Amino acid sequence: MSNAAPLLEVRNLRVEFPTRRGTLVALDDVSFSIAPGEVLGVVGESGAGKSMTGAAIIGLLEPPGRIARGEILLNGKRIDNLRYEQMRRIRGKEIGAIFQDPLTTLNPLYTVGQQLTETMTTHLPINPAEARRRAIEWLELVGIPAAAQRIDSYPHEFSGGMRQRVVIALALCAEPRLIVADEPTTALDVSIQAQVIALLKTLAREKGTAMMLVTHDMGVIAETADRVAVMYAGRIAEIGPVREVVKHANHPYSAGLMASIPPLDRRVERLAQIDGAMPRLSAIPRGCAYNPRCPKVFSRCADERPDLMDAGTTRAACWLYASEVPHG
Amino acid sequence: MADAPPMFEARDLSRHFDVSRPLLQRMVAREGRRTLRAVDGISFDIPKGRTLSLVGESGCGKSTVARLAVGLYTPTAGSVRFDGRDLGAARASADQRRRMQMIFQDPYASLNPRWRVKHIVAEPIRAFGLVTTKAQEEARVAELLTQVGLSPLDGDKFPHEFSGGQRQRISIARALSSNPEFLVCDEPTSALDVSVQAQILNLMKELQQRLGLTFLFISHNLAVVRQVSDRIGVMYLGRLAELAPAESLFRRPRHPYTRALMEAIPDLDMTGRERIPVGGEVPSPITPPSGCAFHPRCPLANDRCKRERPEMKPAGDAMVACHAVEEGRDDAMPMPAIVRDAA
Incomplete structure (x- = not known):
């Protein structure tokens, strides 16, 4: 995994929102990479910057948000400084996107067949007849019954779960090498969720597609991801193999987050909770952003901001794992 | 437990909605009326001080039951009894309404954005005339905010100044302000992050023990339901599939x-075991199988x-x-x- 050249590389990404009251830093010094065929899960509370990271990668940051520093490389080529037209060609062809709400992703005025064939004829060297044939194949592949008939249906004629399958087919049909999936199963019921996750996983494995999976659902991450990045207040708090982060987190925040998940296999009198709330972007504490809530806080945490450092099984942005002894 | 009369009783409760198209369109298309049986004959009771949860996927009718329970809908058939008295027959008396409150899923939509928090929390106190002086009202609001883990000073702020978890605390303070005995919670933590969810669930359990509250808890999340319930009802397409004591349901x-x-x-434990997803989808409740x-x-x-x-x-x-x-x-x-x- 580590010896394969990364497909996606994000280096020291910083996203800012200029406002009347000063500049808000939504993402700060975010770095990670995804290898071909790898699934990177990105978790964290709302406002931690998970969706923002995905939006920055596909070049759809909402103005006035902008990339202030750092770079994003796809296959070794920078994509963060491309013009709108150039980026538009990369989206769809190189990077597919799946969003939370399938109804807003699909155009209600076109049949799903039209949307699929349009995507394919735009990005692949094929004629419309071939595109239609492949569109039916894709619909079958994502598990839509009677695909040859349903292809001429409009999005509203599908149920929520079926619609999300169409969105997945749409994201995959131009055979992108990277998929950015932002909460792809959150709007779905558990039984449908399981079907969609199984589908995404198989397709990613079979086609060797890399995936960045943004979600707040730790169960989905545990089932799907190879590695996980935990975000807090616009930075990566911890990143590492899924089993290590979910079961033996090193960063006190990731540990607290995992502990607060209600267990399914037993009843506990009181759930573990992290007191307080994640700070707003306008009031991020000095030093480590987590220090006011951290049970293991010590003097250094309030003064200096930790970068990701080696924490054995994972990399964690936490002074507990500083190799040199702090002076004083 | 069986001896004490239940705080809340639903008997063969049904609620149907007319989802027919307009008359003219029906005549043109030569079709009849269409009825959505959102809730179709369910019965359960909740003893005082206990929690009954209803779980199920979207469209199973669990939120409709919540609304029937507090009288926001009237039943099409069957009855809802609260502390031995029928709710459906006539409009619930002010006293009954005071004794039951509801907490909604979305703390962004359920609080009036133009009211200060103290005004939101004080409204039921005023509506039911529970205090006589302004000073008493202020003291009660401060006590309620403290009870849900907020500061009395937060009363002067507006809802937008709070995070989702804090807003849900405000909803709980408002619900508690009329000294209710029965709380209906419709997905109270579904819109919240998992770390905040733990805070709210712990708070609700604490308040239940302290105030002896009876809960009807609606959720789609089985793990959450296991943590809070004494009994669990599993709903599918408007009907109960199974109703069992919480631990025995999971055992x-x-x-x-x-x-x-x-x-x-x-599976969070990543044991690598194979899961068999249920095939298919929830059918339409308008044309149930x-x-x-x-x-x-x-x-x-x-x-x-x-x-x-x-x-x-x-x-x-x-x-x-x-x-x-x-x-x-x-x-x-x-x-x-x-x-x-x-x-």
Whole structure:
């Protein structure tokens, strides 16, 4: 995994929102990479910057948000400084996107067949007849019954779960090498969720597609991801193999987050909770952003901001794992 | 437990909605009226101080039950009794309304954005005339805010100044302000992050113990439900599939749908075991399948399931609406992995 050249590389990404009251830093010094065929899960509370990271990668940051520093490389080529037209060609062809709400992703005025064939004829060297044939194949592949008939249906004629399958087919049909999936199963019921996750996983494995999976659902991450990045207040708090982060987190925040998940296999009198709330972007504490809530806080945490450092099984942005002894 | 009269009773409760198209369109298309049976004959009761949860997927009717329970909908058939008195027959008296409150899913939509928090929390106190002076009202609001883990100073702020978790605390303070005995919570933590969810669930449990509250808890999340419930009802397409004491439901789920739901939950322990997702989707409640509504997705379905609708029958300490369970054919469906692992 580590010896394969990364497909996606994000280096020291910083996203800012200029406002009347000063500049808000939504993402700060975010770095990670995804290898071909790898699934990177990105978790964290709302406002931690998970969706923002995905939006920055596909070049759809909402103005006035902008990339202030750092770079994003796809296959070794920078994509963060491309013009709108150039980026538009990369989206769809190189990077597919799946969003939370399938109804807003699909155009209600076109049949799903039209949307699929349009995507394919735009990005692949094929004629419309071939595109239609492949569109039916894709619909079958994502598990839509009677695909040859349903292809001429409009999005509203599908149920929520079926619609999300169409969105997945749409994201995959131009055979992108990277998929950015932002909460792809959150709007779905558990039984449908399981079907969609199984589908995404198989397709990613079979086609060797890399995936960045943004979600707040730790169960989905545990089932799907190879590695996980935990975000807090616009930075990566911890990143590492899924089993290590979910079961033996090193960063006190990731540990607290995992502990607060209600267990399914037993009843506990009181759930573990992290007191307080994640700070707003306008009031991020000095030093480590987590220090006011951290049970293991010590003097250094309030003064200096930790970068990701080696924490054995994972990399964690936490002074507990500083190799040199702090002076004083 | 069985001796004390229940705080809340639902008997053969139904709520149907007319979803027909306008008359002229119906005549042109030559079609009849269409009825959505959101809730179709369910019965349960909740003893005082206990929590009953209803779980199920979207469209199963659980939120409609919540609204029926507090009188936001009137039942099409059946009855809702609160502390021995019928709610459906006439408009609930002010005293009954004071004693029951509701907490909604979305703390962004359920608080008036133009009111200060103290005004939001004080409204039920004023509406029911629970205090006589302004000073008493202020003291009560401060006490309620403290009780839910906020500061009395937060009363001067507006809802937008709070995070989702804090807003849900405000909703809880508002619900508690009329000294209710019965709280209906419709997905109270679904819009919250998992770390905040733990805070709110802990708070609700604490308040229940301290104030002796009775809860009707609506959720789609089985893990959450396991933490808070004494009894659990599993709903499917407007009907109860299974109603059982919480621990026995998780030790031995009987209805095939309950088993399928448990099997569909992602495995956090990453044991690498295979999960078998339930095939298919929840059918439309406007045109529910014949017989048992779950039969098109059920691995145990046979001819009788297609023809005859199963009634709730006792099975051990549970009530189950399933022909396969009644006939003892349910062993053919394996227990969900979480049950096997626990055994």
